[in-house]
Amino acid sequence: MDVGRTGLPAMRMQENTDEGSTTKRMKSSIRSPLDVQNKAFDEIVTGRRSIRSFTMEVPPRATIELILAAGLAAPFAEAAVGNARDFRRFAVFPQGGQALDSVISFLREKGKAQLDAIQGREPKDAPFFKKLEALANGHIPGLGTAPYLIAVAERKGTPSVEQQSIAHCLQNMWLKATALGLGFHVVSALAMLADEPRFWALCGLPAGVYDLNGCAIGVPALTPPAKPRPTVAEATIWLG
Numbered sequence: 001m002d003v004g005r006t007g008l009p010a011m012r013m014q015e016n017t018d019e020g021s022t023t024k025r026m027k028s029s030i031r032s033p034l035d036v037q038n039k040a041f042d043e044i045v046t047g048r049r050s051i052r053s054f055t056m057e058v059p060p061r062a063t064i065e066l067i068l069a070a071g072l073a074a075p076f077a078e079a080a081v082g083n084a085r086d087f088r089r090f091a092v093f094p095q096g097g098q099a100l101d102s103v104i105s106f107l108r109e110k111g112k113a114q115l116d117a118i119q120g121r122e123p124k125d126a127p128f129f130k131k132l133e134a135l136a137n138g139h140i141p142g143l144g145t146a147p148y149l150i151a152v153a154e155r156k157g158t159p160s161v162e163q164q165s166i167a168h169c170l171q172n173m174w175l176k177a178t179a180l181g182l183g184f185h186v187v188s189a190l191a192m193l194a195d196e197p198r199f200w201a202l203c204g205l206p207a208g209v210y211d212l213n214g215c216a217i218g219v220p221a222l223t224p225p226a227k228p229r230p231t232v233a234e235a236t237i238w239l240g
């Protein structure tokens with residue numbers, strides 16, 4: 001396709017000129033597919049939220065697989081991990097399953113151990129302390145509060161950019177979930193199990209090979225308003 005300086009298709013750039021009926025015809029025939037696509041994209045991006053409250057409805061496995069496919073389509077760090085087909089793995093833990101119970105108990109242990117380690121060194125009302133306390137008590141948002149907990153495992157490489165790759169993967173999954181009308185939130189606590197051999201044994205994956213993070217997915221019970229964001233002008237410095 002012929003592109004102009006901006007990289008946009010050249011014919012699309014003519015929308016800004018007023019050359020009568022030819023341009024109008026171009027507008028109606030050329031504009032629509034791109035505009036529809038662009039509008040849909042913007043709606044998904046601006047409609048994305050951290051959803052932390054879910055209905056009892058369990059999305060079908062085929063729908064979850066669409067979300068996983070979006071995650072697999074996200075970038076991976078080829079320079080760090082090569083072209084191995086197993087650069088990324090998912091483990092899906094349905095609500096109420098034994099496997100999820102095991103994950104919760106592993107995380108409780110981690111929470112207790114970390115709590116013991118910082119006991120007396122951190123004020124008890126520090127947010128981090130409170131989070132560890134909740135973890136140690138098994139109150140972990142996303143674990144048992146959503147129909148699915150999904151672990152994303154990314155092969156470790158050099159340089160160590162696994163968490164960046166996982167973030168790309170999670171973002172693709174998040175946007176796909178949004179496009180499908182599903183709710184999603186990140187479950188960072190899962191990363192604490194990256195060095196837990198029992199977690200990897202549970203997933204049938206080798207220990208020490210992958211880094212870890214995760215998310216919870218379900219049907220939204222409550223969609224919060226968008227959190228305030230700065231404007232582009234506030235957030236951007238243009239340099240000459």
Ligand SMILES: Cc1cc2nc3c(=O)[nH]c(=O)nc-3n(C[C@H](O)[C@H](O)[C@H](O)COP(=O)(O)O)c2cc1C
Pocket residue numbers: 048049050051052141185186187188189227
């Ligand atoms: C690196 C990272 C880790 C996050 N971890 C969690 C998490 O563990 N649990 C959670 O509910 N939200 C988590 N979030 C979501 C943020 O709290 C959320 O994106 C932010 O409050 C903005 O709200 P929004 O996602 O609805 O736009 C995380 C976000 C990022 C970028």
